[in-house]
Amino acid sequence: MVRTPCCEKMGLKKGPWTPEEDHILVSYVQRYGHENWRALPKLAGLLRCGKSCRLRWTNYLRPDIKRGNFSKEEEEAIIKLHQVLGNRWSTIATRLPGRTDNEIKNFWNTHLKKKINQNVAHPETTGHSSDEPPKWGITYTMNSRPVNCSSEQYLRSISHIIPNSTQSAQPLEQETAMNASSKFLEMKGKQLSISSAMTSNFQGLIDPRIGFSYPQLGSKVEHSDGGNSNISDDHMNFWYNVFIKAGESQNS
DNA sequence: AAAACCACCAACCGCCATTTA
DNA sequence: ATAAATGGCGGTTGGTGGTTT
Numbered sequence: 001m002v003r004t005p006c007c008e009k010m011g012l013k014k015g016p017w018t019p020e021e022d023h024i025l026v027s028y029v030q031r032y033g034h035e036n037w038r039a040l041p042k043l044a045g046l047l048r049c050g051k052s053c054r055l056r057w058t059n060y061l062r063p064d065i066k067r068g069n070f071s072k073e074e075e076e077a078i079i080k081l082h083q084v085l086g087n088r089w090s091t092i093a094t095r096l097p098g099r100t101d102n103e104i105k106n107f108w109n110t111h112l113k114k115k116i117n118q119n120v121a122h123p124e125t126t127g128h129s130s131d132e133p134p135k136w137g138i139t140y141t142m143n144s145r146p147v148n149c150s151s152e153q154y155l156r157s158i159s160h161i162i163p164n165s166t167q168s169a170q171p172l173e174q175e176t177a178m179n180a181s182s183k184f185l186e187m188k189g190k191q192l193s194i195s196s197a198m199t200s201n202f203q204g205l206i207d208p209r210i211g212f213s214y215p216q217l218g219s220k221v222e223h224s225d226g227g228n229s230n231i232s233d234d235h236m237n238f239w240y241n242v243f244i245k246a247g248e249s250q251n252s
Numbered sequence: 253a254a255a256a257c258c259a260c261c262a263a264c265c266g267c268c269a270t271t272t273a
Numbered sequence: 274a275t276a277a278a279t280g281g282c283g284g285t286t287g288g289t290g291g292t293t294t
Contacts, residue, residue, distance in 0.1 A: 038279065090282060106261050
């Protein structure tokens with residue numbers, strides 16, 4: 001089906017919002033909420049489309065939005081999250097209270113991207129490039145989307161929990177770096193999927209270094225070796241924590 | 253002083269996923 | 274089961290203000 005553009009109707013205003021419009025929108029949302037963005041502008045008396053109202057509210061007028069420059073901590077968090085999640089700005093935004101996906105996206109495109117690209121020119125200070133998937137890395141499937149991480153991150157994150165070929169949860173810690181590298185080389189350039197076998201072996205495992213276990217499988221989780229991969233939020237959080245911790249141990 | 257260039261960011265656009273009728 | 278409506282997301286654009294030439 002083809003959707004009609006939301007601002008197709010003539011007479012709807014576009015462009016920057018005026019203080020008066022802001023006031024009308026804020027007053028209306030505070031009083032009546034925003035259950036139906038489509039209907040809101042008409043009810044509130046705004047010559048805007050619902051989409052424009054929603055964007056204005058979520059990106060600018062919401063009372064819980066943090067203003068001002070990004071702190072060093074926020075900047076580092078964005079860089080780490082982007083390594084794990086890629087351009088999934090809304091997901092990244094959920095981990096930075098008071099920041100919107102649009103704000104983070106702009107900050108990335110105007111500041112961090114350049115900064116990281118500069119660092120790539122000096123590889124002693126960083127791992128891999130930012131925007132592009134790492135040339136030397138792993139892609140795994142998360143929520144049906146490919147997620148990239150660097151080889152270092154990946155090796156660190158799996159070195160102690162990846163099951164061996166007999167599907168026992170034997171740690172790899174005893175393995176030499178050479179063996180680990182060999183394993184990685186085998187996977188280089190291939191799509192790594194979170195398989196049922198791996199997942200079942202991860203279940204209940206608690207790594208003392210990271211202090212959390214692989215989440216129990218929920219009913220909605222399917223695995224890529226059986227077709228689709230749909231990892232729940234718990235699973236995403238697990239992988240996020242693994243990669244963040246891996247990054248921390250790498251830095252220390 | 254003015255033109256050219258650059259950086260920033262609010263807002264728009266098109267697409268996809270989910271919900272509703 | 275299906276079409277339509279709606280919400281949400283990420284990519285991109287364009288206006289604005291600052292800086293450089």
